[in-house]
Amino acid sequence: MIYTILDCYTDEPAGLGVPPYLGTYPRYIAGALLLEKHEVFYITIDDLRYWHYYKNKKRENPQKTDIRTYNLTKNVENIGKILEKTDVLVVNIGVQVPGKYLSAVPGTLKEISPAIRDLGCKKILTGPAALGGTQLEGGKRAEHVPDYFDDVIFDFMHTNNFKNSDKYAIAGTEILKQIPWEVMAEIETMKGCIRKSGCSFCTEPIKNLFQSRDQKPIVEEMKALYKHGARHFRLGKQTCMYTYKNYKTAELKKLFEGIKKNVPRLKTLHIDNANPSFVNGPYGKEMTKIIVEHCTPGNVAAFGVETFDESIVKQNNLNTTPEQTYNAVKIINEIGGKRGPNGMHYFLPGLNLIFGLKGESKKTGEENYYWLKKILDDGLLLRRINIRQVAIYEGTAMAETGLKYYRKNKKYYWKWRDQIRRNIDMPMLKRIVPEGTVMKKVRMEVHDGNHTFGRQFGTYPLIVGINDRLPLLKEYNIMVTKHMLRSVTGEVLNQ
Ligand code: SF4
Structure with missing residues (x-):
């Protein structure tokens, strides 16, 4: 059979698949289908726009790069023909931590509907949107799933356990042959979250049970990706790098040593999420040293702090207290805060904050500012502060609370954000890359x-x-x- 994977891109608490980052979903699905001897086409939302909305003509805009059709695959000139002969269209979609992207615009369910609704093939919706939904903007509920899909399956092709996905991951590296741009390959090291009951806004615990992937298949997949031209790797499909194999230093070391030995000429090796309470825990320092030693400079640990207001931490079952976060920032600074040959520090912390969580009040803004100012005044470095407004996804605790606190406090958000951007971000950035760097x-x-x-x-x-x-x-x-x-x-x- 002929399968076409339409990648509308994914951005989740644990996992990034917006170009140039290539997510695991399309790779694993392609691998499973190829092993079953199906023919597989990989196309992107950019290809679909180019074919359906732009009628196969690149928009000539000499002033500004059109990032809606920036990530065209090698199949771009044949999208109509490919869709005509496709038996099953697999739509991978799901933005659950909306962000801004320099050279891509993720697709929405509303956007793809006119283009795919009337196609004669079977249509399957998969990816994060199939469990929890998708929404590109904060302060909104997830998009409604249209009824023309024949199936809505998060775990399409049963990739949701490592026994299967380890096999599919290698076979799935074949889709790189259809991708002309230089990718940063997202690598999965874990599924789910080590915490038994998760944070109020987070979709990770509802998607997966906590499990860690063995070192060998991770390394084998990276070798296969390298063989197909990938040089940049992000160990990003995980909820906390420090909790790999249940927070064991020797296991983390084995993973990074295996990568170093088997993929020695890679150009970028970075991580993503880290839970400050584990960085601040008994093995945090040793693990930080391992990460600094084996990764390339410019690396960032994304701390899902969400708020420095302790009452919000409790009401939303969040993973870290302000003190734990502060200490974790200090640990990473002490070990990773040296400038590397590419001009950036080896390893720095980054913080994520969310506005609109349950219980939020005027005090929340003050607490956030107090702790961020303390970090700045104490001479520590934060590579970046991401501020989002809560988006509501089905199955999370926030689905019950809804947008109550977001609506109540929206009037403060511009001020809170502006204060952080001007008084914290700006001096921090000047400290990280001073003029002349x-x-x-x-x-x-x-x-x-x-x-x-x-x-x-x-x-x-x-x-x-x-x-x-x-x-x-x-x-x-x-x-x-x-x-x-x-x-x-x-x-x-x-x-
Ligand atoms: S610690 Fe919280 S935010 Fe992080 S993955 Fe677990 S539930 Fe999600």
Whole structure:
């Protein structure tokens, strides 16, 4: 049979699949189907837009790069023909931690409907949207799932246990043959969350039981991805890197040593989530040393702090107290806070905050600011602070609370956010990359007027703007000349 995987991209608490990051869902599904000897096409939402909305004509906009059709696969000129002969269309979709993306726009259920509703093939909805829903904007409920799907299955092809997905992961690396851009491959090390009952807003505990993947299949998959051209890896499909194999230092070491030995020439190796209470726990320091020793510089541990207001921590069953977070920030700074050869520090913490959680009050904004200011005043570094407004997904505790607190406190959000951006982010950024810092291998991605924006490959790379129109997809060494609220401006050192 002919299967087509339509990747509308995914962004979850544990897992990123928005280009250039290539998620695990399309790879595993493709692998399972290929092992069953089906023919598999991989297409993106960008391909679908190009075919259905743009009628196979690239929009000529000399001023601004069109990021809605930026990530076209090698199949782009044949989308109509591919869909016509497709027996089963598998739609992978699900944004559950909405963000801003430099060179991609994830697809929505509303957007794809006119293009796929009337296709003659069987249609299956999978990915995070099939369990918990999808929503690109904070302060809203998940999108309604249209009724033209024949099936809505989160665990399509039974990839939800490592016994299966380890086999599929290797076979699925074949889809790289259909992808022309340089990917950062998302690597799964764990499923689910070590906490028995999860945080109020989070979809991870409802999707998976907690389990860790063995070192060998992780390394084998990375080797196979490398063979197909992948050079950048993000151990991002996990809820907390420190809880790998139940928070065991020797197991974490074995994993990173295995990667180093078997994929020695990779260019980027970063992680994603870390729970501050484990960083601050008995093995935290030793594990941080292992991560710093084996990963490439520019690495960031994303702390899902969500709030520094202790009453909100309790009411939402969150994973860390303000003191634990503060100490974890300190530990990572002490061990990872040295600048590496690419111009960025080896390993720094990043914080995630959410506005609109249950019990939120005016005091929440004050508590958040107090702790962030303390971190700044104590000379510590935070690579970035992500601030989101809560989005409500089915099956979470927040689905009961809904948008009550979001509506009540919305009037404060602009002020809270602005205060953090100006008084914390800006001085922090100046401390992280002072004027004159040289950032190596910044890859230019988009044009906007006479400016070009790019970033290094990494887990949360810093956006760099250049006051010139440079050729895209080329790498430059950049000297930082100016700081914006969350990005920097620089000058090119090599042409
Ligand atoms: S600690 Fe909380 S936010 Fe993190 S994965 Fe577990 S439930 Fe989700």
